[in-house]
Amino acid sequence: MGKILDINGQPFDFDPEMQSVREDLPQVASRAAEHPSSGITPNRAALCLRAAERGDLIMQADLAADLEEKDTHLFAELSKRRLAIQSVAWRIEPPPNALAAEKKDAAMLSEFLQSAAWFEDGLFDATDAILKGYSMQEIEWGYLGKQRWPIALHWRDPALFCLNPDNYHEIRLRDDSYQGVALQPFGWVRHQAKSKTGYAGTQGLVRTLIWPFIFKNYSLRDFAEFLEIYGLPLKVGKYPSGASKEQKAALMRAVMDIGRRAGGIIPAGMSLDFATAANGQSDPFLAMMNWGEKTISKAILGSTLTSQTDTNGNRALGEVHNEVRKDIRNADLRHLIATLNRDLIYPMLAVNSASPLDPTRLPRFTFDTMEPEDMSMFADAIPKLAVGMPIPVSWLHDKLRIPVPQNDEPVFTATAATPLPTSQAPLSAQDAVPTPPAKDALDIMAEHVDVAGLNATIDPVLAPLITAIRQHGPEAAMQQAAALYPQMNDDDLIDMLTRAVFAAEVWGRLDATTD
Numbered sequence: 001m002g003k004i005l006d007i008n009g010q011p012f013d014f015d016p017e018m019q020s021v022r023e024d025l026p027q028v029a030s031r032a033a034e035h036p037s038s039g040i041t042p043n044r045a046a047l048c049l050r051a052a053e054r055g056d057l058i059m060q061a062d063l064a065a066d067l068e069e070k071d072t073h074l075f076a077e078l079s080k081r082r083l084a085i086q087s088v089a090w091r092i093e094p095p096p097n098a099l100a101a102e103k104k105d106a107a108m109l110s111e112f113l114q115s116a117a118w119f120e121d122g123l124f125d126a127t128d129a130i131l132k133g134y135s136m137q138e139i140e141w142g143y144l145g146k147q148r149w150p151i152a153l154h155w156r157d158p159a160l161f162c163l164n165p166d167n168y169h170e171i172r173l174r175d176d177s178y179q180g181v182a183l184q185p186f187g188w189v190r191h192q193a194k195s196k197t198g199y200a201g202t203q204g205l206v207r208t209l210i211w212p213f214i215f216k217n218y219s220l221r222d223f224a225e226f227l228e229i230y231g232l233p234l235k236v237g238k239y240p241s242g243a244s245k246e247q248k249a250a251l252m253r254a255v256m257d258i259g260r261r262a263g264g265i266i267p268a269g270m271s272l273d274f275a276t277a278a279n280g281q282s283d284p285f286l287a288m289m290n291w292g293e294k295t296i297s298k299a300i301l302g303s304t305l306t307s308q309t310d311t312n313g314n315r316a317l318g319e320v321h322n323e324v325r326k327d328i329r330n331a332d333l334r335h336l337i338a339t340l341n342r343d344l345i346y347p348m349l350a351v352n353s354a355s356p357l358d359p360t361r362l363p364r365f366t367f368d369t370m371e372p373e374d375m376s377m378f379a380d381a382i383p384k385l386a387v388g389m390p391i392p393v394s395w396l397h398d399k400l401r402i403p404v405p406q407n408d409e410p411v412f413t414a415t416a417a418t419p420l421p422t423s424q425a426p427l428s429a430q431d432a433v434p435t436p437p438a439k440d441a442l443d444i445m446a447e448h449v450d451v452a453g454l455n456a457t458i459d460p461v462l463a464p465l466i467t468a469i470r471q472h473g474p475e476a477a478m479q480q481a482a483a484l485y486p487q488m489n490d491d492d493l494i495d496m497l498t499r500a501v502f503a504a505e506v507w508g509r510l511d512a513t514t515d
Contacts (some may be wrong), residue, residue, distance in 0.1 A: 216292025
């Protein structure tokens, strides 16, 4: 295949063969994890983190995998954050003011990804970057008809990669060289989830979570030792002066065995005393473990009330914390959107396009994060706002994600209430057909209200609110309504109401005089 352009406009020779298969990289298939968390200490953890800062990602990647396997609370909280992405609907949008060909490309990509069994798993595997800082998936290309398409995404162990020693922002495949091997264009989905500012070796949550993990497990180990001896009497063996090493060893065995077997023997001249049962409190150990779990929850989800129920927690505060978790989810989605548009959407189009692509006119992968209550708020606010300003229908379709009907496509319409049959109609002492009251002067006047003039009077009052809605959305605008009040120009409205009140008073006096 000839040269094609990457998303930065640089030409390269596309090779559909997977890089990990072609390169001499035996560790891809045979590497075994080193499990650095076994007997982990703060000093050893610091060594793993410092190595990652220098571009050696092996120990930190293995440490992150150990944390996820060994700590059930950490695994549960991390799973909540990763699985939250799976429940969000996605779509592929054509560029603004799309041409027919651009709409066709978006529909083609959407249809392909909807039918790709590997895509949902690929989304989940990409979120492995939340803990480890980066996630690498290799694209396997194949033919579907006459075109090349991805037929699988293969997750690769993060420990198989290193950082370019001359540019820590570039991830490379490890080999026997110091620099590593540059990644093949259009061969990888490289997702980086920035928990904090930095490069791939320093932006994973593992660097934050390792410390509460260590201190929590210190307390867990001490608590286990406490449970082993809690309630047991203190056993003291006494040996006479001049006892040999063999006699001391025999006494020690007797002391240890009698606690398990309730019987034993000791040499003559020695004694065994039982002191008061060992006692103490478990609260310090449990408090430290609870602190560790709460700290882990805060680091992963931003709060604790969305992950566990405290005795004095309340629902309102929990809902506030749940909003924080939505913000974190939406941030994760934004990172994924950038990755998928760069490493999946563009390559699929570029490989199958006969002409160079304009990166600014590409279909865009995106997630739909609109909540149901947002739609209810729109339905309540829009009719009220429409009184004072014209609202484009296309804007409403875009905001509410409701597609425009195509051609003769059936559309939903609100069903009018069906009147009850005469036999089931409620009884009434009034006439079956009430006579409508005659129109008075006020009714006639209301029918001749200058609507255009009324709108012109209302527009200056609503202008700041309408601007806020367009810039920040209805919800943010409603929250700013009080602050926007001083900006509302109500001079014309006050003048109109003053004249209306005067006219009403005059009319009332004339009507009273006539009567």
